[in-house]
Amino acid sequence: MEYLGLKEIRNGLVILEGVENAAYDEIVTVTTENEPPRTGRVIQIDGDVAVVLVFEGTRGLARSGTTTRFTGRQLEMNLSEEVLGRVFDGLGRPRDGLGSVYPRVRRVISGQALNPANRIYPRNYIHTGISAIDGLITLIRGQKLPIFSADGLPHDELAAQIAAGAGLPVSGNKAGDGFAVVFAAMGAQHDTAEFFRRTFIEHGSFQRTVMFLNLANDPPTERVATPRFALTAAEYLAYDLGYHVLVILTDMTAYAEALREISSARGEIPGRKGYPGYMYSDLASLYERAGIRKGATGSVTQIPILTMPGEDITHPIPDLTGYITEGQIVLDRALFHKNIYPPINVLPSLSRLMKDGIGEGFTTPEHPAIAAKLFAAYAEVGDARSLASVIGEEDLTPHDKKLLALGQHFEEEFLRQAPYENRTMAQTLALAQKLLDMVL
16 A cells, blocks of 8 residues: 655654554555655554654655555565675665675564573573683573673773674684674764774674674664664574574664654653663563574574663663673773773673583583682672771781782783683683682
8 A cells, every 4th residue: 555645754753644454563665756765664553543663764755745655564684694794784785785685585573472481591601702701701602691881981892802703612712613693783883883894804703794784874763673683684593594693782772762762753651761661671572582492503692782871780771681681791991991901890790691501511610619719709809909998008917918919910810801812711710710829
């Protein structure tokens, strides 16, 4: 069905009346004179009134002379193994000039709800080469483990390093066959997007990577579709082709801001800090697409990255993300100011699935004990530093002095790594044991 004219245009939305037999999530094509066709999605139906979210934005549209065609289908993506080594825009269209992907299958980007009874409990780890993560906040296959950052902290560099160096725990801890990365950037600057692309090429991981780039000058309405295209590609690679897929989504704050903008345009009653009341379920519809399905060889693991507004970990975005996911990796500005990279604060960080994915059969039998002891020892360092600031280091007990030394060596030798240094698990645990020997 085609309809001529619009009732209203409002901040990325167009509203039509007199619409018959429209369906929620139905894709429409919006055309106007001297403008290329645009893609939209029905996001609300009230009688014969349909609200359509236009992904490319509404600039240049007019209420008269605009034609809206309802396609009767949902938004789909062409999929085959050819997506590896490709760069797409936020709507899944090729951005690298290499033409369209020859489709083996077409999949609806909204995905399908996965019955919890069909999930396999996540076990075994993904090697990142970063000691703080591999040793103390281990990333488990099928897990969703976000990175909580803030403006000015090197989360982009950390995301690129993880994507370039992550792999299955095989000989030499290099990425083995059957491992792939799906990288989605939302609201990224041009130089940031180019940084990611260049990094993947320089470190030899580009051919196993699928990139989806929604740039800062792209319409915000496009950002709500970008992670769904990325996750659809990841699910195909994992459950159809048997890859173990690591999905990196950055920045989820940009996604949530787009969600708030759309909600405001729809005239919805705002929730906390103006975000829609359904933001929890919306984020869950993305995060819960991680996992391992029964009968499938592959897995989907997620690392969402978000910048905490005002560095407030209780802000709705990190707060709701923490409820849905299985832990978090927290970047720390104080460590960053000490020139420590990556500036991961291990004390507020945790991986809730770590205990079931390390130890005998996964990493090494001694890994759980070493990790627990090192974490406990470093937790005492803060108390020793506070006491030293009051009475002076020279009046501390011998044990407290050892703790001060442990804290310094932990940050300078264990946390600090050269950019793109890929440590083996054996190297990480050897460093950890060396630190423990200082206080035990």
